[in-house]
Amino acid sequence: MARLSAHEIAHYQAEGWVMPQFRLPPARVAQMREALDALIRNNPGVRPEKLVSAHVEGDNGEGVRGSRQFLELAMDPEIVELVSGVIGKDVVLWGCHVFCKPAAEGYETPWHQDGHYWPIRPLANCTVWVALEESTIENGCLRVIPRSHRGGVLHPHLHEDRNDLTLNQRMAAGSFDEAQAVDLELQPGQMSLHDVYMIHGAKANTSDKRRTGVALRYMPSTSVFERKLRPADGKTGVAVNFAERPLWLLKGVDRSGRNDFEVGHRRPAG
Numbered sequence: 001m002a003r004l005s006a007h008e009i010a011h012y013q014a015e016g017w018v019m020p021q022f023r024l025p026p027a028r029v030a031q032m033r034e035a036l037d038a039l040i041r042n043n044p045g046v047r048p049e050k051l052v053s054a055h056v057e058g059d060n061g062e063g064v065r066g067s068r069q070f071l072e073l074a075m076d077p078e079i080v081e082l083v084s085g086v087i088g089k090d091v092v093l094w095g096c097h098v099f100c101k102p103a104a105e106g107y108e109t110p111w112h113q114d115g116h117y118w119p120i121r122p123l124a125n126c127t128v129w130v131a132l133e134e135s136t137i138e139n140g141c142l143r144v145i146p147r148s149h150r151g152g153v154l155h156p157h158l159h160e161d162r163n164d165l166t167l168n169q170r171m172a173a174g175s176f177d178e179a180q181a182v183d184l185e186l187q188p189g190q191m192s193l194h195d196v197y198m199i200h201g202a203k204a205n206t207s208d209k210r211r212t213g214v215a216l217r218y219m220p221s222t223s224v225f226e227r228k229l230r231p232a233d234g235k236t237g238v239a240v241n242f243a244e245r246p247l248w249l250l251k252g253v254d255r256s257g258r259n260d261f262e263v264g265h266r267r268p269a270g
């Protein structure tokens with residue numbers, strides 16, 4: 001079973017991110033790439049950077065026709081074990097966003113902190129960003145500002161009314177030093193983990209290579225997914241429906257006792 005080493009856990013805690021030794025085997029990557037192509041084919045009207053809740057099969061109520069294969073990826077016991085190394089033994093899956101940036105015209109992801117958009121209280125989350133294709137400086141890999149998660153501070157974000165961005169919120173200039181950015185270059189099957197407070201973004205993809213990452217979102221069950229909260233409502237540029245978003249308890253128990261694991265799950269007819 002994959003596990004983060006003590007060194008990897010210490011790196012995540014100190015820097016806000018880590019690139020673990022563990023990676024998906026090539027056959028699994030090939031399978032997921034087919035799943036990705038099918039997902040794109042099934043969502044002709046959706047920009048491939050905005051495939052939100054791709055793990056919720058069929059019409060997911062958030063404008064996307066999702067696929068079971070992304071749910072299976074998010075439930076992968078090895079990935080869940082990695083996450084457990086940094087958020088503890090009680091792990092809740094609540095999101096999966098496919099950020100596929102087509103060659104030549106892939107949207108920029110402005111610098112942001114995820115915590116700004118999410119209804120999790122207390123705010124806590126680990127994102128696993130799984131590369132299904134090579135992700136490099138050339139095609140706009142994820143970039144992070146190391147140690148920006150420290151102190152758990154959310155900085156102001158400004159709304160940007162543009163239609164060539166993955167998100168319409170950008171951190172106000174001056175709240176961090178872009179010169180500190182680290183490029184997280186990944187080979188297919190490799191992944192990075194990042195903390196909910198960490199400042200990150202990605203440049204536009206102007207290269208001739210598509211770039212795809214699947215962002216899997218996990219919170220500890222000591223936090224509550226507050227369905228009535230709608231932070232940055234309607235301003236992110238990605239349509240979400242937190243009120244009906246399904247949650248899965250993948251490991252341990254619901255420590256808060258307040259998370260709802262029934263909402264959003266379809267029951268078989270009859």
Ligand SMILES: O=C(O)CCC(=O)C(=O)O
Nearest residue numbers: 099109114127202213215
């Ligand atoms: O892949 C990207 O461009 C953005 C990913 C991101 O912002 C995230 O995973 O939180």
